[in-house]
Amino acid sequence: MTTHENVLKILHLNDLHSHFENYPKIKRFFTDHADGFSDVLRFDLGDNVDRSHPLSEATLGRANVSLMNDLALTAATIGNNEGLGLQKHMLDQLYDEANFDVVLANLKDATGAEPVQPAWAIEKKQVITSFGMTIDIFGLTARYPLAYPHMGWDILDPESVLAAQLSASEADFTILLSHLGWRFDEAAAARFDNLDLILGAHTHHVYEYGKYINGTILAAAGRYGEHVGEVTLVFDDAFQVVQSDVLAENTRNLAIKPGDKSFAKSLVAQGHALLRQNKITTLATGISNDFPDHLATQFVADIFSDFYAVPAVIMNSGMIVRDLPRDLTMDDLHEILPHSIRLVKFTVTGLELRKIMLEIYDVGSYLRTQRVIGMGFRGKVFGDIVTRGVAVRDGQIYYQDHLISDEKSYQILVPDQYYFASYFPILKSSGTAEIQFPRFMREIVAESLKAEK
Template sequence: MEKIRLLHTNDLHSHLENWPKIRRFLDQRKREASQNNETILTVDLGDFVDRWHPLTEATSGQANVELMNQIGYDAVTIGNNEGVGSSKDELDHLYDQANFDVLLGNLFDKRTLEMPKWAQPSKIITSIEGTKIGLFALTAPFPLTYSPNGWDIRFPQDLLPELVESLRGQVDVLVLMSHLGITEDRKIAATFPEIDLILGSHTHHLFMEGEIVNGVQLAAAGKFGQYVGDIVLTVDQQHRLKEATVRAVPTATMTEFPEDQAEIEGYLARGHALLQEKKVAAIPHDLKVGTGDYLLIEATLRAMKERADVEVAIVNSGLFLAPIMKGLVDQDQLHQSLPHPMHLIRVSLLGSDLIRLVLEMEKNRSFLRNYPIIGMGFRGKIFGEICYSGLEFDAVNHKVRWLGEPIIPESSYTFVTVDHFMFIPFFPTIEIAGSCEFLFPEFIRSVLGDSLKSHYLID
């Protein structure tokens, strides 16, 4: 019997506070396998890059790839943070210096309809004793955000039959590196028993000892580097898989060295320093978070309208985490104030639907004011107040006005807001009745920075 070890990381999201221990753990396991003449594979399942971290933001993810190179992964795939959190050009060059293979079977260039040059659909690795392990990868399809960024993202169901058929006959063990989420993984397992192992991610689910669906072994290791997946495959002399032992190893139990904290703090310090070098504008007054004059939220609403070329904007105050002080503004200040990987959307609605949307917002206003919200790219603590620019709501008469005028139900109106409003469940009219255009590649902080630069030049 041959033992093949497969170690996987996933959804690190630039949580580099766990990286020294993870690197040490993976390196130790690889050295042990080498000494014992055993086969070991290391893979990452995506969302290693996340631009909330200043070093990731400052280097467009290149620093993350430098860290991944320390492992020398056998294969990695991308998550939505790499795919949508990067401009097309940034993603096309993200892996220029990588010492590992990027696997991805469902992303294509929108113009050429060809796979990106930095990716390949699959990889076959032969173990020391001759077992052929086939790896292939799929990432979560978000057409609304991938398409305007220049990508053709395809649904797994459309590609899986051909991918599985083409690989199954060439390998002894077939492994799917999935950034699709737990529900999709279970569906795939139920439909494709030809797959031996699905390594799962995206939904941050955790299987401490795995799960079996339709004879397919599933594994998952949570989020933020809090666990590392450790799977041992047992194959017989005919290279047939006989058993898979799955566990998620808590990072908290791994060896920690005194110098780890200095390394972790160094990543933050380097990121802040690089961002501080990038000057944006020289503003004559503080842009405050809260109430009073010269509000940061007002400057951002103005910037949003300028970018979208519309006269009305809507945003929530919980996005604004820190003021921007007068004087020279740099990208570090913008990043600390608006760390969210959010894009803008331009939304067109009939007047009747716009009235309904504002009523939805007003109905939820009190609830959302102090509502703690996570996910969908939100990096704040609470949703906060809903803020309009160009819209007015008469709470007494329940009337909505657009630029001071009554709304005509049959007319069309276009405004700008953040894509977050489309993904959260509180304002369904946006998705149900709206015509929505995603504005790429800028994040909301970049939109604000561009506006400040245009209004307040650096001498």
């Protein structure tokens, strides 16, 4: 016999990316929709932190965790914005004040002799409902094997980890907190018979009323707090689901309350105030990024060249979102270089460099006025190609003012966006590429200019 008490309520959000404008609605939803239920689980599925927001930048995500605490979460897992958007020592401190568990099984600390579970995360969480049902909760994040090892982490294959965990599970019900994307989730649902519920993230997909594959329930709530997820499950006395209701509620349908907008604005203001306290340097004069010289882009390119001891830099002027003021703070740098972008060092032959330069100028002329979205770029338009240490003059390629030789090797620095995006296929297939971990571009500028003071 099924009773009203055999009900499990699950509330979830994912990929907030520090879009706090919807946070008050989400918080009320979590509170209101838990009311009257004895068994409620609340989850965040990663990419809550996005350092494009000034408060997330100023606190390195700890302000996000404070707001997550107010949601009374059962558990959270991490996304790539936490895992790769924060340097290792930052991530190691991110959840120091968390009142919830971080569940994550496929990321290991690789700084010791053997990879070990991070101190801030557990591989599995188990809860028991008021009606006696045992639930195993697993958490997995997207695998970036070219990135995580350079950040001090060992990233494991999520499918293999999940297979081992499910094989060992004796729980009545299993939940996967997945920051893996819809393709993985749907394939996992088809493969594993004892995977009961997948709460999805990473690819910003929405299952408005859920999806059902091989007896597995899938739920996902998009991105930016534009949706918030709710799953209501009714069980019989054998702990089998007899009724399921899944909803990704569009937060536009939720009431706006007095103070919602001012709350979001106050978080932005707090972030700016904290960042302004971090003084970087006083320049001899402000530096414009106006066409045709793009002096600010040249200035930053010179810093990159010196920092990594690579003679040549190629970048687009749109990376520099506004002019550099004379008195430079971290708040300015966060607005000037807001991107989650690092640099990549390519080592190529002169012949390859010749083809790369032709491609970059050719494709760059098309991209010049294009609005660029994704791959960590947080600017407006692509802008003009700016080079330091390498140039095209009269159809010839010069490297440090010397004509290149087809057989000789050369090194260039470019934004990692050029490596991850599809704009420059010749560049991506040329020579060897080394992503320069762990610093973002603005961190390089800040560190370099502070060192010169």
